[in-house]
Amino acid sequence: MIERSQALAALAQDEFDVVVIGGGITGAGVALDAATRGYSVALLEGADFASGTSSRSSKLVHGGLRYLQNFDLGLVREALLERQLMVALAPHLVRPLPLVVPAFEGAHPDRMVGVGLNLYDVMSVDRDRLRSRRGRRSRAGVSAERRSPGRASGEQGIQARAVEGSESWSPERHRMISGEEVLELLPAFSRSSIGREPTSGYLFYDCQTDDVRLVLTVLGEAERFGAVCANRLHVSGLLEQEGRTRGVRALDTESGAELEVRAANVINATGVWADRLRPGELRDEAEMPRIRPSRGTHVILSHEDLPLVGGAIVPAGSGRSIFALPWLGRTLVGTTDNDYDGELAHVRPSSEDVDYLLQAVNDFFGATLDPGDLVGAFAGVRPLISTGDPKKSVDISRKAELYETSSGMITITGGKLTTWRRMAKMTVDRLVERDARDAPCRTHEIPLGQAIAADDLPRVEGVPAESYSALAARYGDAAHQVLALAGERGELAQPIVPGLPDLLAEVVLAARSEQARSIGDVLLRRTRLGLLAARELGGVGGPIDRTADVLARELGWSEERAGLEIERFAAEAQAEGILSA
Numbered sequence: 336m337i338e339r340s341q342a343l344a345a346l347a348q349d350e351f352d353v354v355v356i357g358g359g360i361t362g363a364g365v366a367l368d369a370a371t372r373g374y375s376v377a378l379l380e381g382a383d384f385a386s387g388t389s390s391r392s393s394k395l396v397h398g399g400l401r402y403l404q405n406f407d408l409g410l411v412r413e414a415l416l417e418r419q420l421m422v423a424l425a426p427h428l429v430r431p432l433p434l435v436v437p438a439f440e441g442a443h444p445d446r447m448v449g450v451g452l453n454l455y456d457v458m459s460v461d462r463d464r465l466r467s468r469r470g471r472r473s474r475a476g477v478s479a480e481r482r483s484p485g486r487a488s489g490e491q492g493i494q495a496r497a498v499e500g501s502e503s504w505s506p507e508r509h510r511m512i513s514g515e516e517v518l519e520l521l522p523a524f525s526r527s528s529i530g531r532e533p534t535s536g537y538l539f540y541d542c543q544t545d546d547v548r549l550v551l552t553v554l555g556e557a558e559r560f561g562a563v564c565a566n567r568l569h570v571s572g573l574l575e576q577e578g579r580t581r582g583v584r585a586l587d588t589e590s591g592a593e594l595e596v597r598a599a600n601v602i603n604a605t606g607v608w609a610d611r612l613r614p615g616e617l618r619d620e621a622e623m624p625r626i627r628p629s630r631g632t633h634v635i636l637s638h639e640d641l642p643l644v645g646g647a648i649v650p651a652g653s654g655r656s657i658f659a660l661p662w663l664g665r666t667l668v669g670t671t672d673n674d675y676d677g678e679l680a681h682v683r684p685s686s687e688d689v690d691y692l693l694q695a696v697n698d699f700f701g702a703t704l705d706p707g708d709l710v711g712a713f714a715g716v717r718p719l720i721s722t723g724d725p726k727k728s729v730d731i732s733r734k735a736e737l738y739e740t741s742s743g744m745i746t747i748t749g750g751k752l753t754t755w756r757r758m759a760k761m762t763v764d765r766l767v768e769r770d771a772r773d774a775p776c777r778t779h780e781i782p783l784g785q786a787i788a789a790d791d792l793p794r795v796e797g798v799p800a801e802s803y804s805a806l807a808a809r810y811g812d813a814a815h816q817v818l819a820l821a822g823e824r825g826e827l828a829q830p831i832v833p834g835l836p837d838l839l840a841e842v843v844l845a846a847r848s849e850q851a852r853s854i855g856d857v858l859l860r861r862t863r864l865g866l867l868a869a870r871e872l873g874g875v876g877g878p879i880d881r882t883a884d885v886l887a888r889e890l891g892w893s894e895e896r897a898g899l900e901i902e903r904f905a906a907e908a909q910a911e912g913i914l915s916a
């Protein structure tokens with residue numbers, strides 16, 4: 336991405352076709368879609384990119400098996416098709432994950448789950464679109480030349496087999512597996528203190544990602560098509576002229592300066608904050624969504640404490656279920672789903688939620704985990720749209736909705752991480768229709784980043800062996816830049832947290848190319864160390880200090896400022912409850 340100072344200069348000077356408010360996955364998607372259709376685009380993020388809900392998901396790119404229970408077939412089908420497309424467009428970032436529904440003591444796995452999985456299989460394949468996409472790609476090759484064929488992610492095991500030739504990835508049909516196979520995928524059962532052993536199970540596939548990296552990658556692509564994006568620009572009001580929105584007024588929260596960004600169209604993609612930006616000319620309340628936030632908590636455990644190779648669907652009482660998933664070398668457990676009326680900027684996991692999640696995994700796996708075993712925890716709020724009808728369930732409002740005010744501002748909210756591209760398309764289609772332009776959506780054929788095999792990366796002295804696959808998965812081809820930095824300055828080849836693959840060179844890249852401005856930007860989002868190793872960050876000369884040192888050099892912080900930033904991170908971590916114990 337371009338430097339923030341350059342972005343600020345362009346935002347102040349230029350007049351844009353579209354200004355997007357919000358740098359989560361929805362805003363990033365709208366910026367990419369609009370830029371690829373020829374609009375000039377500005378994107379303003381009030382805090383940090385993906386710092387809202389888009390860093391706090393379950394990291395699944397999935398249809399959502401449980402929505403089948405509500406017969407929400409359209410939503411599931413749409414998400415399944417997007418899942419397939421995402422693996423093709425970003426094979427390094429969106430990877431197939433085996434998931435298991437085990438059965439015990441010789442019982443047959445739940446037949447209703449089998450029925451649901453059958454439906455899931457049928458709905459997940461869109462052969463027509465696959466065929467037509469291949470045809471279009473070979474004819475037009477929009478940016479496809481950027482990705483060399485056959486260089487898709489080269490990880491081992493099930494994932495590699497599925498990703499190879501990812502243009503045509505389609506999940507295997509679900510199937511029954513033996514107790515032994517269940518144990519291979521869910522070795523946590525072999526530790527069961529209550530001697531609970533699975534005797535069979537259903538195996539099926541969904542996909543998994545790092546949500547923040549997905550947002551940053553989409554933003555990077557949007558910039559490649561000319562969009563100008565900057566963080567820490569809080570939109571405080573709308574510029575209006577003769578009843579039409581003509582841009583936004585923003586506060587640069589770093590310098591305190593006010594900024595006006597002029598644009599013919601304003602898109603509000605502020606997620607759970609979407610009902611807060613209101614044009615003066617609002618004629619009808621129905622022109623704006625009513626958001627009903629719902630909090631979801633996740634806890635993270637060490638692989639040693641709850642070893643998983645694939646994911647498990649874990650019953651959690653009252654007909655609910657949660658996921659236990661392998662993620663970035665740890666085990667991610669979540670999520671809860673409760674109405675929330677607290678502060679939105681920092682959402683903490685509640686201790687009741689943590690206890691509920693641990694109780695469910697303890698009961699299921701026969702484990703004895705308590706809050707002291709957590710390596711991290713986080714919570715986020717879903718931007719659910721209230722229908723205004725108290726009798727309608729929360730799930731009904733998981734769809735994305737588009738609103739348009741009489742002043743012309745378009746709000747897009749709701750939906751899922753998985754369906755960001757559809758939400759963006761819906762929004763920009765509306766703009767195109769309004770402008771009577773002929774500009775079809777192209778995002779289904781634009782690769783997101785450039786996948787690379789870890790083995791193709793050059794070896795750099797001092798870089799731990801396990802870092803190469805982590806870098807390839809996180810950055811794709813841009814991993815070369817990280818390794819070049821590590822090659823130039825040997826100290827940057829060191830891990831940020833000893834024993835974990837993230838390198839100090841990534842802190843430099845985050846500051847130079849991803850607009851990271853604080854320790855939290857690096858430890859909570861550009862890397863996920865604040866979630867994966869929350870207890871290991873502190874101490875004199877520890878990861879926080881080392882990150883601060885590298886950022887100080889990059890961003891020109893004085894010693895005093897670096898000290899202040901360390902205090903700010905402590906306050907942020909506290910407010911976020913990243914270690915809820």
Ligand SMILES: Cc1cc2nc3c(=O)[nH]c(=O)nc-3n(C[C@H](O)[C@H](O)[C@H](O)COP(=O)(O)OP(=O)(O)OC[C@H]3O[C@@H](n4cnc5c(N)ncnc54)[C@H](O)[C@@H]3O)c2cc1C
Nearest residue numbers: 357359360361381387388389393395570606631751752753
């Ligand atoms: C617990 C949980 C688990 C989930 N799991 C999954 C999953 O596994 N798979 C899936 O597909 N979906 C999942 N979701 C849903 C998904 O995460 C969200 O739908 C998605 O991230 C919403 O993205 P967004 O861009 O609309 O909102 P956000 O990511 O919240 O982005 C909105 C942005 O707008 C910014 N903003 C707000 N006000 C202003 C302003 N005035 N000026 C400038 N910027 C502003 C905010 O800072 C924020 O960054 C989950 C959600 C939750 C809560």
